Amino acid sequence: MNSDSMQRVAVVGVGGAIGEAFCRALLDKPSIQQVFALGRHPAPLAEISEKVTPVAVNIRDEASIQAAAEHIDDNHLDAVIIASGMLHDDAVSPEKRLAACSSEAMHQLFDVNAVAPLLLSKHLAAKLKRNAEAKLAILSARVGSISDNRAGGWYAYRASKAAVNMLIKGMSIELGRQDKSLTVVGLHPGTVDSRLSAPFQANVKPGKLFSPAQSAGYLLSVLDGLDSRHTGRLFAWDGEEIAP
Numbered sequence: 619m620n621s622d623s624m625q626r627v628a629v630v631g632v633g634g635a636i637g638e639a640f641c642r643a644l645l646d647k648p649s650i651q652q653v654f655a656l657g658r659h660p661a662p663l664a665e666i667s668e669k670v671t672p673v674a675v676n677i678r679d680e681a682s683i684q685a686a687a688e689h690i691d692d693n694h695l696d697a698v699i700i701a702s703g704m705l706h707d708d709a710v711s712p713e714k715r716l717a718a719c720s721s722e723a724m725h726q727l728f729d730v731n732a733v734a735p736l737l738l739s740k741h742l743a744a745k746l747k748r749n750a751e752a753k754l755a756i757l758s759a760r761v762g763s764i765s766d767n768r769a770g771g772w773y774a775y776r777a778s779k780a781a782v783n784m785l786i787k788g789m790s791i792e793l794g795r796q797d798k799s800l801t802v803v804g805l806h807p808g809t810v811d812s813r814l815s816a817p818f819q820a821n822v823k824p825g826k827l828f829s830p831a832q833s834a835g836y837l838l839s840v841l842d843g844l845d846s847r848h849t850g851r852l853f854a855w856d857g858e859e860i861a862p
């Protein structure tokens with residue numbers, strides 16, 4: 619299913635830079651009839667277009683995810699894009715050293731970056747149209763690649779993204795047995811100007827810090843080029859596959 623033909627899509631994490639940019643990019647497509655915008659505070663997005671259906675959700679609470687999913691009919695969506703994620707907050711920052719690791723930060727990042735996408739997929743997979751080349755895309759990160767880890771550090775974030783990559787693989791196998799046309803993939807958005815990357819932009823090479831709109835545009839093009847033959851794998855903003 620090409621994004622130019624998509625009619626109904628759910629985007630999770632619409633309060634985030636990339637999540638909002640996905641919503642806006644989808645709303646620019648003439649084929650789009652409805653965007654389900656899931657996030658903690660999705661109401662402002664509904665002001666952009668009457669095609670937006672805002673759905674409040676706390677992705678760290680399965681009951682909230684289940685209730686949010688009930689707003690969407692089964693066999694209804696062309697794609698689900700999960701663009702939520704966390705690297706730091708007031709209490710948590712990426713660890714430079716093993717000595718800085720804590721149980722709290724490990725649990726929090728695993729919860730937001732791995733458990734939440736799994737539970738969102740658990741409740742939203744049935745909303746995807748069956749046998750219609752539907753797509754389930756989850757924002758991961760290149761730093762979750764074990765083979766690509768040359769710098770060390772960022773233990774909790776790296777491990778939580780490696781974990782979500784494994785969950786994507788597992789879901790692609792199980793869900794692919796029920797619908798051979800389904801594509802389940804992880805996406806790396808590049809380095810994107812957002813709250814998440816703000817403290818870490820100093821060393822980004824010129825031209826390599828994307829606006830959220832740029833990144834969402836690249837990722838929709840990448841998704842357009844992917845089909846069920848690519849399921850279970852991780853792809854970057856430029857279409858390059860990232861090894862696990």
Ligand SMILES: NC(=O)c1ccc[n+]([C@@H]2O[C@H](COP(=O)([O-])OP(=O)(O)OC[C@H]3O[C@@H](n4cnc5c(N)ncnc54)[C@H](OP(=O)(O)O)[C@@H]3O)[C@@H](O)[C@H]2O)c1
Binds near residue numbers: 631636702758815
């Ligand atoms: N920016 C980058 O350079 C970069 C690079 C590689 C990968 N990524 C990945 O891309 C995705 C989007 O990142 P972004 O740059 O758009 O970040 P962002 O602007 O910080 O947005 C992340 C969104 O995730 C949701 N979220 C975060 N923490 C949460 C929590 N504790 N509980 C519930 N929801 C939470 C929120 O959405 P709501 O407010 O709507 O609930 C939040 O706005 C993430 O998975 C990130 O890891 C980003």
